[in-house]
Amino acid sequence: MNTIALIAGDELRYWRRSKVAWTVLIILLLVSTCAAFVSNAEVSLRAEERLAQQAEADAIFQEQPDRHPHRMVHYGHYVYRTASPLAVIDSGIDSMVGTSIFLEGHRQNSATFAAAKETGLLARFGSFSPAFVLQSLAPLLLILCGFACVGREKENKTLYQLIGQGVSSNSILLGKSAALLMVALMALLPLILLGFFATGSDTFDFRQSLFVIVLGYFCYLAFWVFLIVSVSALLKTSTQSLSVLLGFWIIAVVLMPRLAGAYASTSVPTPSHIETTLRIAEAMRSEGDSHDIDDSAFVDLRTRTLAEYGVESIEDLPFNYRGFVALQGEEADTEVLNNFAEERMVQELEQKSAADQFSVLSPIVALRAFSMTLAGTALQDHHHFLRAAEDYRYNMVQTFNRLQMSAMTLADDLARNSSAASNQRTRIDSSNWSQMPVFELPPLAHEQRWQAASLAGISLGLWLLAGFLLLLFAARRLRL
Amino acid sequence: MNLGFRLQQELSFLLKSRAMLGALLLLLVVSSGSVALGLAYVSQEREKIEELIVLDTQERDYKRTLAVDYGGAAYDAFHAAWNAPSDLAFAAIGQRDLNPTMMRVRALALEGQIYETDSINPELALAGRFDFAFVSAYLLPLIIIFAFYDLFASERESGRLNLLSVSAQNTRSLWVPRILFRVLGIALAGLVPLWLGMLSERTALGSAIGVSLAVLLQILFWTVLVLLIASRSAFRSETAASISVGMWVVLTLAIPIAGKVYIESSVAGIKGAEVSLVQREVVNDAWDLPISDTMNAFYASHPEWADSPPITGVWHWKWYYAFQQIGDETAAELAREYRESIVARDRLTAAVAWLSPAVAIQRRLEDLAQTNLEASFAFEDEVRGYHEKIRRAYYPVLFREIPFSQERLAQIVIPDFQISQKSGEGD
Numbered sequence: 006m007n008t009i010a011l012i013a014g015d016e017l018r019y020w021r022r023s024k025v026a027w028t029v030l031i032i033l034l035l036v037s038t039c040a041a042f043v044s045n046a047e048v049s050l051r052a053e054e055r056l057a058q059q060a061e062a063d064a065i066f067q068e069q070p071d072r073h074p075h076r077m078v079h080y081g082h083y084v085y086r087t088a089s090p091l092a093v094i095d096s097g098i099d100s101m102v103g104t105s106i107f108l109e110g111h112r113q114n115s116a117t118f119a120a121a122k123e124t125g126l127l128a129r130f131g132s133f134s135p136a137f138v139l140q141s142l143a144p145l146l147l148i149l150c151g152f153a154c155v156g157r158e159k160e161n162k163t164l165y166q167l168i169g170q171g172v173s174s175n176s177i178l179l180g181k182s183a184a185l186l187m188v189a190l191m192a193l194l195p196l197i198l199l200g201f202f203a204t205g206s207d208t209f210d211f212r213q214s215l216f217v218i219v220l221g222y223f224c225y226l227a228f229w230v231f232l233i234v235s236v237s238a239l240l241k242t243s244t245q246s247l248s249v250l251l252g253f254w255i256i257a258v259v260l261m262p263r264l265a266g267a268y269a270s271t272s273v274p275t276p277s278h279i280e281t282t283l284r285i286a287e288a289m290r291s292e293g294d295s296h297d298i299d300d301s302a303f304v305d306l307r308t309r310t311l312a313e314y315g316v317e318s319i320e321d322l323p324f325n326y327r328g329f330v331a332l333q334g335e336e337a338d339t340e341v342l343n344n345f346a347e348e349r350m351v352q353e354l355e356q357k358s359a360a361d362q363f364s365v366l367s368p369i370v371a372l373r374a375f376s377m378t379l380a381g382t383a384l385q386d387h388h389h390f391l392r393a394a395e396d397y398r399y400n401m402v403q404t405f406n407r408l409q410m411s412a413m414t415l416a417d418d419l420a421r422n423s424s425a426a427s428n429q430r431t432r433i434d435s436s437n438w439s440q441m442p443v444f445e446l447p448p449l450a451h452e453q454r455w456q457a458a459s460l461a462g463i464s465l466g467l468w469l470l471a472g473f474l475l476l477l478f479a480a481r482r483l484r485l
Numbered sequence: 486m487n488l489g490f491r492l493q494q495e496l497s498f499l500l501k502s503r504a505m506l507g508a509l510l511l512l513l514v515v516s517s518g519s520v521a522l523g524l525a526y527v528s529q530e531r532e533k534i535e536e537l538i539v540l541d542t543q544e545r546d547y548k549r550t551l552a553v554d555y556g557g558a559a560y561d562a563f564h565a566a567w568n569a570p571s572d573l574a575f576a577a578i579g580q581r582d583l584n585p586t587m588m589r590v591r592a593l594a595l596e597g598q599i600y601e602t603d604s605i606n607p608e609l610a611l612a613g614r615f616d617f618a619f620v621s622a623y624l625l626p627l628i629i630i631f632a633f634y635d636l637f638a639s640e641r642e643s644g645r646l647n648l649l650s651v652s653a654q655n656t657r658s659l660w661v662p663r664i665l666f667r668v669l670g671i672a673l674a675g676l677v678p679l680w681l682g683m684l685s686e687r688t689a690l691g692s693a694i695g696v697s698l699a700v701l702l703q704i705l706f707w708t709v710l711v712l713l714i715a716s717r718s719a720f721r722s723e724t725a726a727s728i729s730v731g732m733w734v735v736l737t738l739a740i741p742i743a744g745k746v747y748i749e750s751s752v753a754g755i756k757g758a759e760v761s762l763v764q765r766e767v768v769n770d771a772w773d774l775p776i777s778d779t780m781n782a783f784y785a786s787h788p789e790w791a792d793s794p795p796i797t798g799v800w801h802w803k804w805y806y807a808f809q810q811i812g813d814e815t816a817a818e819l820a821r822e823y824r825e826s827i828v829a830r831d832r833l834t835a836a837v838a839w840l841s842p843a844v845a846i847q848r849r850l851e852d853l854a855q856t857n858l859e860a861s862f863a864f865e866d867e868v869r870g871y872h873e874k875i876r877r878a879y880y881p882v883l884f885r886e887i888p889f890s891q892e893r894l895a896q897i898v899i900p901d902f903q904i905s906q907k908s909g910e911g912d
Contacts (some may be wrong), residue, residue, distance in 0.1 A: 103603070117758070123827055126580065274529060
């Protein structure tokens with residue numbers, strides 16, 4: 006143990022003297038600290054904007070005058086997505102998905118106005134977040150720092166002196182690794198602090214997630230450290246080590262994530278939004294138009310309802326039959342819409358798991374999934390928002406349909422477009438709008454996030470194990 | 486030593502250098518892969534468009550058979566518009582995934598319809614596209630670094646440099662063939678797959694030359710940069726590599742991301758959602774205003790319909806369409822501001838391109854492939870024009886209050902969507 010510490014200390018002293026290594030170290034720490042500040046500012050600004058927009062939309066909605074309730078069904082409401090507290094360390098898909106959805110009767114709109122669309126081309130170059138720095142840049146800078154850590158000793162012939170003095174090759178490689186790991190830990194520090202400040206007692210489960218996320222990043226960086234030290238020990242010259250390590254970095258970090266995405270979208274094709282809309286329209290043909298109580302699709306409903314209440318005509322029902330048809334129609338429409346929406350989400354999750362298969366080829370694919378999922382900024386969180394918005398939409402619309410059923414007579418409702426007096430009587434009090442509960446988006450349950458991240462977590466563990474085994478193998482080779 | 490011999494010698498060096506061959510092979514494979522995936526993407530898009538046209542016509546025809554009045558017929562009649570991928574789109578898919586390439590519009594307020602986007606899988610989009618533009622912006626410079634960082638230092642460190650300098654007539658004849666061969670290898674490995682892709686897409690010669698030149702310029706820039714670093718005799722090969730990779734990080738990652746942060750903070754106030762909110766307010770407020778208010782406002786800006794008979798009841802389709810149009814006209818200013826803020830961001834992006842070759846080549850390729858912001862706005866304008874046509878087709882029967890008949894409805898024919906500019910080019 007003592008020798009490991011000695012070797013590590015020696016390596017750190019060497020970096021201190023070497024200009025390149027020292028520069029690289031400083032850049033890594035500087036960049037990861039800056040990323041923490043920038044990301045924090047960006048994410049909190051975005052969160053404030055959305056809160057303000059939601060408050061504005063709520064205020065406008067509640068201020069609406071007395072109206073026919075079905076007008077409010079079409080007037081609709083806007084809801085905004087709130088980001089998870091850990092978006093500051095990994096903003097994940099936040100900029101790629103729409104921030105708001107317009108909720109109205111008879112249809113499910115998609116989330117529109119994604120930040121990436123409004124930023125344009127540069128949005129594709131990544132975001133300056135602690136996650137990006139640690140996933141992509143940190144391995145590169147660790148390579149530049151450590152590619153010669155063993156090769157140098159070989160070239161200076163100091164390695165065999167060490168071995169000759171009875172220092173085990175395991176200790177040498179572990180010592181070198183310990184030095185690099187210290188650098189990695191320092192780079193992790195800004196993420197840990199930022200995540201800690203972003204979560205509090207009210208978001209305690211996110212603080213627990215943070216702990217696991219940090220563990221994931223540590224596994225990832227430790228893998229890179231072991232890889233760097235092993236390659237440096239295995240290859241003849243430092244230049245060779247550098248070439249191999251850079252090549253691996255290019256393939257694993259630059260190429261693989263994109264290749265995974267391209268593979269997934271080609272192998273699991275999804276229909277376009279419009280195609281789905283058209284298929285929905287086709288499926289809804291049999292549902293009938295719930296604005297029209299004489300639509301042939303509602304003949305059955307009318308007979309059943311009349312029989313149930315034992316009356317002869319819809320005028321004799323104890324409620325406004327028009328509102329009743331709207332209620333039933335919305336229920337049937339929503340079932341069709343939900344089927345399509347769920348099918349879409351399943352396809353997207355299939356694409357995601359197709360892309361996640363590349364975890365076997367590159368540790369960054371595993372880490373990205375792990376980090377986003379636990380931070381609450383992954384695909385499933387977007388789906389969670391879509392489902393919550395849909396629940397809210399359905400409850401809102403059905404509340405208004407029930408009001409239409411109970412607050413006016415069928416005769417007035419039918420005459421609302423021909424008689425001014427009926428029109429006045431079908432307008433219900435505006436207090437009904439201000440009493441609508443506002444949209445709230447509680448984050449996805451803790452267990453669901455952990456469960457979804459477990460597979461990626463296992464592959465990160467396996468990568469770490471592979472790195473460690475490689476290190477042991479390199480140590481054996483060094484002895485021979 | 487004559488030149489022919491030197492060239493032969495260098496070729497055999499190149500073929501013997503496993504690292505260099507490996508790098509070239511990687512570039513070739515990745516470039517081919519990006520072209521193949523790009524081609525698959527555009528052919529999927531074209532299929533989707535074909536399918537859209539069929540489904541769209543079916544749905545519209547079906548809805549027409551149900552029509553009982555013109556207003557209702559127009560309400561139900563969506564018309565498809567599409568922006569087919571260009572002959573170079575496979576190489577730079579650009580902004581096509583986030584901006585709509587297909588939409589369906591009807592005679593209602595357009596501002597409520599035009600911002601619908603296609604559904605993308607955000608997690609896949611986040612990783613970025615694996616297209617040729619990516620290969621040329623990211624991978625190409627790395628391969629060049631790989632090829633040249635130890636060009637001089639390896640010979641110097643192995644002690645051969647002096648020997649080589651003595652035996653060569655001049656240093657130029659020593660290095661020039663070696664550099665040329667490597668550049669040629671890189672250019673061919675990168676471009677040949679692209680050329681094959683362009684052949685299969687029958688890309689216009691102008692774009693083909695444009696994109697090849699852009700790639701060659703990118704190769705030239707990086708070769709010169711890396712050679713400048715590598716030729717500093719004070720640098721060991723590892724130092725040269727570290728500095729070159731550092732330059733890559735700065736030019737390809739740091740500057741674009743810093744630019745993004747700057748642009749997002751300096752051109753704030755993008756309120757896309759507000760445009761559709763305003764449009765909705767105007768459209769909905771109309772229901773609570775006296776009908777004559779809306780009609781007078783509408784007739785003031787559209788005097789051609791002012792002689793339409795007055796509305797007596799509390800509801801009329803022409804009133805409905807009038808307030809839809811007023812909704813668009815009220816939101817028009819905000820919509821313009823929204824677009825201008827995006828254009829302002831794009832202008833700043835163009836400035837960032839001067840600092841980052843990666844941004845520059847992506848912009849150039851997206852420009853040539855018509856997959857950039859400008860192209861998506863051009864498409865939006867086409868859709869706006871088409872929407873106007875749809876409106877105008879229904880206004881005569883609505884405002885002249887022509888009695889409804891299926892025969893008269895059948896006379897309202899709206900031609901299929903066509904991009905005017907593109908058909909103009911074909912003539």
